[in-house]
Amino acid sequence: MGVSAEQGMTEVPPGHVTLSDRRTRRSWVVELAPFRMAVYPVTQALYAEVTGRRPSSAQGSRLPVEGVSWRDAVRFCNGLSRAHGFASAYRLEAGGEGVGWDTAAGGYRLPTEAEWEYACRAGTSGPRYGPLDDIAWYRGNSDERIHDVGGKQPNPWGLYDMLGNAWEWCWDLYDPEVYGSYRVLRGGGWFDEHWSCRASVRRRSHPTFRVEDVGFRLAQSVVD
Template sequence: MVSVPPGRVTLSDRRTRRSWPVEVASCRLAAFPVTRAEYARVTGRRPVAAREGRLPAADVSWADAVAFCNSLSRHEGLRPAYRFTDGDDGVVWDTSADGYRLPTEAEWEHACRAGTEGPRYGALDDIAWYRGNSRERVHEVGGRRPNAWGLYDMLGNVWEWCWDVYDAEVYGAYRVLRGGGWFDEHWSCRASVRRRSHPTFRVDDVGFRVARSVGGAGQGPVG
């Protein structure tokens, strides 16, 4: 886990053409996406072959990722961040919990940028696996250069689930994906790019990484 300092990031919505600043509190974020070996160990699924262990866990839905966070918290004696309900919301985030969780999209973008202001934190071929260099397949985590805060694969390799609902007015329960993947063109691998999908959706270029709060909730709108 890497300590991410507090800061401010500006999010934007293409449909409404609205942008808004968000204050981001300090948090801890995994240096790598969750690997297949980690996922199998925590969930109790069949062990993966050694040659596949360092590949990012993909074909994982948002709901799977949330359940993993709770399982990992219990493994380490932490209070789970999520509570499953029968209501319309389905999952409630306990912001006071010390357990593992998904990053908010503001935390994700702030961490991805690592103090930079451009679309990427480095030359794309140096920092990411994308269609131009991936040979159209997933790669082991940590194979490209990290950003200035020591976070690997923030762009490329696999898209990453975030906590947030994408646009409830239009897309209902669809959740946010960030970062681009191994099959995407260069324009999708930018710090500001957002994608959406249903929380039960699984595909081979979508994974996640875990976060933990430091002294409270992860974000709040400015002003």
């Protein structure tokens, strides 16, 4: 099993990003340590290699896996970590909803919302890291279908499909005061209008829901 061959991880330098909440009209700066981010979203081939399952509506080895819940993504991260000899990043409560994150573990995990936006922007300051038609599959150019990963131009840090094609799960709770356990989605998808495919756009979903335009991307902490 080779995530380096199937996915590829790139080093993301330390830095900071400003996040905002439209409901509370609050903005805050998050300082980030260096981490690793997958060059592509998790593909159906890699997901099947680890789990033996192909849950996606559209089938294709290099298509992003979709139709996976947040909890599915967490379990996948642990499974791939075990296969590669890394300590699992997540602790799953038996029969319960709780998931804990061991931040000292070197295993694969979901990016935090701050890591995701920082990596998406890749040092750029606008709503997107390039012209939308050049970098993303969205409603205006997708023929209303999902596409193989890597078909559009990457951002300046070599990350593909950060915008468009499939929304991506992040670790964070969306707004616990209002939405409880709902988790953050980022990036926009193949059926979304152009205004949803921006670095700052947030969406939410319940951690057990499986949606046909929602997948995920791997991150990994840099540990001693």
